Amino acid sequence: MLTILFDGVAYGMLLFVLACGLSVTLGLMNFINLAHGAFAMAGGYCTVILVNRFGVPFALGLPLAFLVTALLGGLFERTLYVHVYARSHLDQVLFTIGLVFMSVAAVDYTMGSSQQFVQIPDALQGQINVAGIGMGKYRLLIIAVCGLLTIALQLILTKTRFGSRLRAAVDDQRVARGLGINVGAVFGITFAFGSGLAGLGGALGAEILGLDPTFPLKYMIYFLIVVTVGGTSSITGPFLASILLGIGDVAGKYYVPKLGAFVIYAIMIVVLIWRPQGLFARSTAR
Amino acid sequence: MTDTVLTDQVSAYLKRRARWSPLEIAFWVFAFATIWLFPGKYLILKDTAILALFALSLDLILGYAGIISLGQAAFFGSAGYFAGLVAKYGVITEPILALIAAGFVAAALGFVTSFLVLRGSDLTRLMVTLGVALMLGEVANRYSNITGGADGLQGVDIEPILGRFRFDLYGHNGYVYCLIVLFICFVIARRVVYSPFGLSLRSVKGNPLRASAIGIPVKWRMVAIYTFSAGIAGIAGALLTQTTAFCSLDVFSLDRSADLLLVLIIGGTGYLYGGLIGAVIYKFLQDWVANLTPQYWQFWIGLVLVTIVLIGRDRMQGWIASARATIENLGARMVARPAKLAAPDGK
Numbered sequence: 001m002l003t004i005l006f007d008g009v010a011y012g013m014l015l016f017v018l019a020c021g022l023s024v025t026l027g028l029m030n031f032i033n034l035a036h037g038a039f040a041m042a043g044g045y046c047t048v049i050l051v052n053r054f055g056v057p058f059a060l061g062l063p064l065a066f067l068v069t070a071l072l073g074g075l076f077e078r079t080l081y082v083h084v085y086a087r088s089h090l091d092q093v094l095f096t097i098g099l100v101f102m103s104v105a106a107v108d109y110t111m112g113s114s115q116q117f118v119q120i121p122d123a124l125q126g127q128i129n130v131a132g133i134g135m136g137k138y139r140l141l142i143i144a145v146c147g148l149l150t151i152a153l154q155l156i157l158t159k160t161r162f163g164s165r166l167r168a169a170v171d172d173q174r175v176a177r178g179l180g181i182n183v184g185a186v187f188g189i190t191f192a193f194g195s196g197l198a199g200l201g202g203a204l205g206a207e208i209l210g211l212d213p214t215f216p217l218k219y220m221i222y223f224l225i226v227v228t229v230g231g232t233s234s235i236t237g238p239f240l241a242s243i244l245l246g247i248g249d250v251a252g253k254y255y256v257p258k259l260g261a262f263v264i265y266a267i268m269i270v271v272l273i274w275r276p277q278g279l280f281a282r283s284t285a286r
Numbered sequence: 287m288t289d290t291v292l293t294d295q296v297s298a299y300l301k302r303r304a305r306w307s308p309l310e311i312a313f314w315v316f317a318f319a320t321i322w323l324f325p326g327k328y329l330i331l332k333d334t335a336i337l338a339l340f341a342l343s344l345d346l347i348l349g350y351a352g353i354i355s356l357g358q359a360a361f362f363g364s365a366g367y368f369a370g371l372v373a374k375y376g377v378i379t380e381p382i383l384a385l386i387a388a389g390f391v392a393a394a395l396g397f398v399t400s401f402l403v404l405r406g407s408d409l410t411r412l413m414v415t416l417g418v419a420l421m422l423g424e425v426a427n428r429y430s431n432i433t434g435g436a437d438g439l440q441g442v443d444i445e446p447i448l449g450r451f452r453f454d455l456y457g458h459n460g461y462v463y464c465l466i467v468l469f470i471c472f473v474i475a476r477r478v479v480y481s482p483f484g485l486s487l488r489s490v491k492g493n494p495l496r497a498s499a500i501g502i503p504v505k506w507r508m509v510a511i512y513t514f515s516a517g518i519a520g521i522a523g524a525l526l527t528q529t530t531a532f533c534s535l536d537v538f539s540l541d542r543s544a545d546l547l548l549v550l551i552i553g554g555t556g557y558l559y560g561g562l563i564g565a566v567i568y569k570f571l572q573d574w575v576a577n578l579t580p581q582y583w584q585f586w587i588g589l590v591l592v593t594i595v596l597i598g599r600d601r602m603q604g605w606i607a608s609a610r611a612t613i614e615n616l617g618a619r620m621v622a623r624p625a626k627l628a629a630p631d632g633k
Contacts, residue, residue, distance in 0.1 A: 032409055083596055089408040090354050091595050094551055097544050098591025105585030217540065221416065228413050262424040265417045272410050272417075273402055 003135070004251055010139035012246020013146035014208065016239050018201035018219070019226040020153065021194020023238045026227055027170045029085050029187060034096040036198055036223055037216030038103035043069040043199020044211040045107060048116045058121050062145075065203035066196045073195020077188050100216045108213040115212045118203070142204055149197070153235055166190060225268050296482075304480035309614055313559070314469065321462055328457035334569040335464040336525050339471055341549045341561030343518035348547075349555035350479060351511045352491040354408050356543045357415030358519050360399070360422050363537035365392040365520030367426060370439045370533040379445040385467065385524050392520020393513050400512040404505060416540065423538030438534030442527065453529060460529040467525060468562075471518055476558055478514065487511055548591055554606055 022036040043065040050056040050064055084095050124138045157163040168176040169183045177183050202211070209219065222245065230241030245264065252263040320331055340362060347353040365388040371377075378384040402414050426433045433439055446452040451459045478484055489497040490504050498504045527533045536542070545568070553564025571590070575583040 026409070032412070080592075080596070087595070089412075090348070090547075093354065093356070093412065094547060094591050095595040097547070098588040098595070101544075101584045101588030102592070103588075105582045105588065109582055109585070221420065221540075224409075224413055224416075228409060258428050259424065262421055262428065265421045265424065269402060269414055269417045269421070272414055273405060 004254055005247060006135055007139060008247030008250040009243060010136075010142045010246070011208065011250055012243035013143055013150075014201055014205045015222060015226055015246055016242035017146050017149055018198050018205065019223040019242060020235055020238055021191070021197050022223050023227045023230065023235070024166075024170075024190050024194055025187075031081075031085055032089055032092045032096065033081075034093060034220055034224075035099040035103070035216065036195075037219050038100055039069050039073055039195040040198040040202030040205075040219070041103065041107065041211070041213075041215040042072055042202070043196075044118075044202035044206040044215065045111060045116065046199065047118055047203035047206065048111075048211065051118055058118070058124075061118075062200060062203050066200040069199025069202075070192045070196030072199075074188060074192035076195075077191040081191070082184075100220070103216060104213050111213070113213055115210055116206065117211075118206045120207060138207060142208075145204065149200075150235070150239060157235060162186070162189075221265075225264065229268060229271050300480065300482065300485070304476075307614060309610070310559075313562075317465065317469075321458075321465070325458075328461045330569060330573055332457050332461040332464050332529055334565050335461065335468045336522050336529075337546075337549060337569060338562040338565035339464075339468045339525065340519055340522040341546055341553070341565050342468075342472065342475060342558060343515045343522065343561075344546050344550055345555055345558060345561045346475060346479070346515040346518065347512055348550060349557070349560065350484065350487045350491065351508055353403065353508070353512065354412055355403070355415040356412050356540065356547070357417070357419035358515075358546055359538050359540075359542040360415070360419035361392040361396055361516040361519035362523035362526075362542065363419070363426070364395055364422055364523070365389065366523035366527040366533045366537045367433060367439065368392075368520075369524035369527040370442045371432070373444050373528070373531075374439065374442045381444055381447050381463075381528050385521060385528065388524035389517045389521040392523070393517030395520075396516020397509065397513040399516075400509045403512065404508050416543070419538050419540070419543060423535055426535055426538065434534075436535060438532055439527075440532065442531045442533070444528050444531050453531070457529070464525050464529060467521065471521060472558065472562075475514075475518065479558060483507070483510075545587070548587060551591070551594055 018040050019036070021039075022033060025031050025033050025036075046068045047058075047061045047065045051058055051061045056064070080099075084092055087095075120138060124141055126137055157167065165176070165181050165186050168179070169181060169186050173183055202215070205211075209215070225245060226238050226242045229245070230238035248267065249261070249264055252259065252261075256263065324331060340358070343361075344355065344358050347355060368391045369384050369388045372384050372387065373379065373381075378387055399414075399418050402418070403411055405414075427435055430436070444453055447459065447463055451463070453460050453463075479487075486497070486502045487507055489500075490502060490507050494504050523537060526537070549564040549568045550561055551564070552567050553560035553562065572583060572587075575586045579586075
């Protein structure tokens with residue numbers, strides 16, 4: 001029971017790191033980015049190549065995955081995404097789904113369609129027992145890393161100058177622009193950072209979520225659930241939503257394996273009907 | 287006094303709009319001529335016809351009511367399974383009756399889910415439609431003793447149409463059947479779209495607030511068109527099951543709904559032919575690319591999508607509209623009539 005809770009929290013934390021970039025892009029630019037999972041996949045494959053093929057230590061592979069994906073995200077943002085911000089939601093959906101298809105086929109072509117595994121150092125394998133609860137060391141690492149990241153993100157968002165600019169831009173883009181905040185630049189940096197986080201999440205999660213070319217399609221719905229259920233106005237909303245989703249999904253798969261994801265989708269629909277703006281959104285609708 | 291003049295004007299306008307243009311007639315003559323023109327290609331033609339019908343259903347809600355949906359496969363799939371199951375257990379053996387019943391089942395499902403979909407913003411709608419399709423897929427997977435689960439529904443035996451026309455191996459009868467169903471559904475959809483009801487839908491799409499201010503029941507219009515569209519999608523799904531005598535979980539997949547959006551985008555939204563033309567182009571593109579690189583055709587599909595969006599759909603529809611106008615003018619001149627055709631409806 002507690003082991004399920006533990007696994008669920010680890011899973012949820014992972015989902016949060018994967019999806020928080022998406023929540024910012026959606027909140028800031030009102031941009032529906034279905035291709036977010038593609039960046040996560042890029043991070044995962046980057047780690048696989050670095051660690052397995054070039055023998056880079058795992059601890060170094062993770063930050064590198066972050067960097068590479070962040071660069072990639074920044075590049076895509078400047079060259080392609082910029083043109084689509086002002087378009088209708090339909091265009092955005094089409095555009096990003098197109099990107100997903102391309103990334104899936106491209107990875108399939110270069111890396112093959114089989115599932116990839118990252119070689120994890122021996123020290124991180126196995127379980128430790130604390131008060132009768134079996135906890136995987138690797139999952140413990142995930143919780144630690146993601147927990148630290150969440151705290152860091154919260155601090156950046158609330159305490160730094162950049163954070164306040166970002167929040168101002170999310171709250172009211174036009175006024176923020178009028179006050180001299182370069183919303184485009186803020187957004188570009190945030191997008192790159194969010195993509196980097198997704199990449200890091202993909203690298204960390206390769207072991208738990210599985211990494212194959214259909215990754216972006218398979219987890220797209222999960223990211224979107226986190227964002228729509230959590231709301232886009234803060235990072236605590238998506239954080240709580242992803243923890244809930246993680247626990248719910250692990251528990252659901254454990255107790256009612258045959259119903260699989262049904263429970264998750266059902267809960268999502270109920271929540272969206274009940275609170276279209278998200279479970280933890282502020283009551284003032286935008 | 288002025289009221290009657292206005293009513294007359296409006297009805298004259300509606301009639302003028304609804305008139306079949308020569309180009310449309312030519313389109314359908316050619317569509318039926320394919321039965322004799324391409325005898326070896328029935329299977330792909332049949333798939334195209336089904337896809338066209340499916341795309342038509344999406345166009346009704348996307349192009350005319352402005353609802354973005356990633357879950358049209360929900361209706362396609364459930365009606366497909368319905369048609370397969372009634373045929374397998376011999377509940378309704380006549381294919382045409384089964385088809386109509388499947389359409390009603392899908393429409394009922396559309397009616398029920400429409401209340402979920404009509405709330406919230408674009409993103410919420412996207413998520414709810416997608417969620418409904420995925421849920422149905424999970425249900426079909428769960429009750430694999432009925433649906434066959436991942437192996438698909440097997441042992442479906444479809445009786446001959448009207449007791450006479452058997453679904454043959456070459457797909458000749460199957461194609462003719464699909465084409466006729468497509469035509470009938472198209473005519474109905476065309477009638478709906480060109481009616482005052484269709485006009486009110488356009489106003490709802492343009493500005494829901496103003497539409498409700500002039501007395502259009504926005505919510506019920508949306509419910510009605512969503513239900514209707516679900517019914518059409520269901521008929522398409524049932525056609526697929528009947529002509530292939532098979533149904534698998536893949537009918538609920540996200541790829542299917544996403545491809546459908548692509549079809550519609552290629553053809554253009556908001557005029558009924560968009561779905562049909564898009565389906566033809568898409569199928570032949572897919573066939574051609576799949577021959578070149580069987581495994582990676584998804585890449586090229588993605589590339590097409592990205593390019594279309596970057597170029598801009600409005601611009602491309604502008605090209606299509608001007609091309610249409612040119613052709614229609616030409617056609618009108620060839621029929622030796624004064625070229626006073628109404629401007630094309632494509633926005």
